[in-house]
Amino acid sequence: MQDFEKILENNNVKPTAMRLLVLQFLLNKKVATSLTDVENYFDKSDRTTLYRTLKTFVEKGISHKIDDGTGITKYALCEENCHCEIDNDLHLHFHCTNCNETICITDYKIPRITLPTGYIAENINLVVKGICDKCNKK
């Protein structure tokens, strides 16, 4: 409990009840989570509050935003070894078309990309779609 509060406070986010719950939820869920996912879990709370909570988390560097190509924004608290949070950093996400989950694959490193002259890369997003580990076993 104390830990969660520390995470928020360290990032200049006031630890309200809702924020603690959302943080806890994201920490438990290891996969990228959509606003709707969070909404369904906390069916008592308001969409907007959750939306703004997630937005705050992203702004304050607690969570990051993922475009997994499904058209639905995902959020994820990355683990220590995940380099998803900074600018030109590597982003490899796996989206399972069966269970619809988006997983952060931290092992794979994206090689440097040489763009045609004149192009400036600010951000790289690599999404692999297919069948994940769990679904494959079934």
Next chain:
Amino acid sequence: MQDFEKILENNNVKPTAMRLLVLQFLLNKKVATSLTDVENYFDKSDRTTLYRTLKTFVEKGISHKIDDGTGITKYALCEENCHCEIDNDLHLHFHCTNCNETICITDYKIPRITLPTGYIAENINLVVKGICDKCNKK
């Protein structure tokens, strides 16, 4: 004109007036195009018709669908040297955050990705965001 009809017929799509116009539009526009783009261009026609026209093009292999991470589905008829259309093929798209255009970069080849055991890749989507050629010159 005949050429356009051939393209459609070769892919088992009946060449209606609307479809020919949309095809022509996509051919002229070298960048990835959203439904709204098409809609704005043909302001007389109905959204649904255009939506279904694009859907048909994708289904019949004339065009392909692009997830460029903006949350808006884009469509593009790729040129001969673009390998965007089949299964495990390379997809490199550049999305310019300035002019908001999504460009198919055919020169860059995506290296084979080794996923953790159990994962099956069906599709790879690599989107680089930044400033494009044209915007850079300005």
Next chain:
DNA sequence: TTGAAGTATGCAACAGAAGTGCATTATTTT
């Protein structure tokens, strides 16, 4: 400790994109 200022929350509402159902129109086939 009260009151003001600041922040968070919840409700309502809106915008844009995607998608469906159905009736109408056009095209093809027999």
Next chain:
DNA sequence: AAAATAATGCACTTCTGTTGCATACTTCAA
């Protein structure tokens, strides 16, 4: 020409993301 099939256009729904505004809750200074 009639029947069957396909395309189109309209209306409407759903879902995600987002903003505005009023209310509630904190914090902090007088």
